Amino acid sequence: MWWERERDRPETVGVVADTRSAAVATADRNPYLPAPEPPRMQLGVIGLGRMGRIVADRVTEAGHDVVAFDVSDEALADAAAAGITPADSIPDLAEQLGEEKRIWLMVPAGDAVDAALEELGPYLDGDDVVVDGGNSHFEDSTRRADECDAAYLDCGTSGGPAGAELGFSLMVGGPEWAYEELEPVFDAVATGPEGHDRMGPAGSGHYVKMVHNGVEYALMQAYGEGFELLHEGRYDLDLEAVARTWNNGAVIRSWLLELCEEAFREEGTDLGTVADHVAGGSTGTWTVQESLEQEVALPLIYGALAERFDSRTEAKFSRRLANRLRYGFGRHEVRRTE
Secondary structure (H helix, E strand, C coil): CHHHHHHCCCCHHHHHHHHHHHHHHHHHCCCCCCCCCCCCCEEEEECCCHHHHHHHHHHHHCCCEEEEECCCHHHHHHHHHCCCEECCCHHHHHHHCCCCCEEEECCCCCHHHHHHHHHHHHHCCCCCEEEECCCCCHHHHHHHHHHCCCEEEEEEEECHHHHHHHCEEEEEECCHHHHHHCHHHHHHHECCHHHEEEEECCCHHHHHHHHHHHHHHHHHHHHHHHHHHHHHCCCCCCHHHHHHHHCCCCCCCCHHHHHHHHHHHHHCCCCCCECCCCCCCHHHHHHHHHHHHHCCCCHHHHHHHHHHHHCCCCCCHHHHHHHHHHHHHHCCCCCECC
C-alpha cells in the first residue's frame, strides 16, 4: 500500500543530504549553459472526452509520452493521429506503462471511476500514482485513497475547454511525494507552476473544487440578477456594451463577465432563444450539504442553488443568462425555447 511506502521513506537526514547535493550541483553548473530540461515522463490517460483529451494533448506538447484509452474507437484514432499512443483496454494501458505507473483518470464521477480502478487494481502497487481529475465527491476520493494500492491523488480541475490553450487550475489532494512526482505533468496540464498546488491530504483537492463550484454558482447568480435589472429597468441598454465596459477596469471584471459579454454579442441583448433552464447542481448541492454539517452559513450559494432548481419550473432572465454562461465556460448544451 502507498501509505506503507510513505512510512518507510527516509527521515529528515536523507532529505537534508539530497537538498545539499542539489545545491552543490546547482552551484557547480556553468551559468552560461542552458538549464537542464525537466525529466521526460510517461503518463497513462483513461478517458478522452473534452477534458481528458486536453490533458493528453497538453502533456504530449510538453514533451512527455502519453498512452491513452477510451471506450470510443473514434476518440482513440483521433488521439493516435495527434501522436498519443493508443491502448486497446485498461489492462493494455497498464502493461504499456511499465513498472512505475503514472495514470490520470478523466472519466465521469461516480461508478465510472470505481470501474476503472477495479480494472487497474491487479496492475497497481505502492510505487504507482493514480490521479482522479474529475468532479468526484471528496468523501468518495477519501475512500478510494484508502482502498487503492497506488498513491491516489484527487485533482479538482477548473478552466473548462478554454484550458486547451490556457491550461487548467488544479487543486490536488493526496500524498506529498506523489504530488511532487507528478509535478512535471501538473506543470504541463495547468497554466504553469503557479496553476496547481497540493491542498492537503486525500480528499482535500476535490473538497476545494466543490467549494469553488459553489462560489461559481453565486457569481453567476449575481451577474444574472444585475443584468436582469438592467434588462427590465428604466433604460433601453445594450448589455454587450455594458459588459464590455465593466470588463475594462471595473471592480467586478472577470472571466465570467467576459462570457456575459460573449453571450450578449452572440445571442443578443434579450438572449434570443436561450431557455430559462440551468442544468447541473450536484457540486452546489454537496457544498450546501457540507455547510449544514459544518454549521457555516452560505446564503448566497444556497440561494443560487435554489434558483437553479427553480429554473426548471418558471422563466426568468437571470437564469437564462446562467444557462448561456454554462456554455461559455464548459461548452455545456444550451437549452433553448425552440
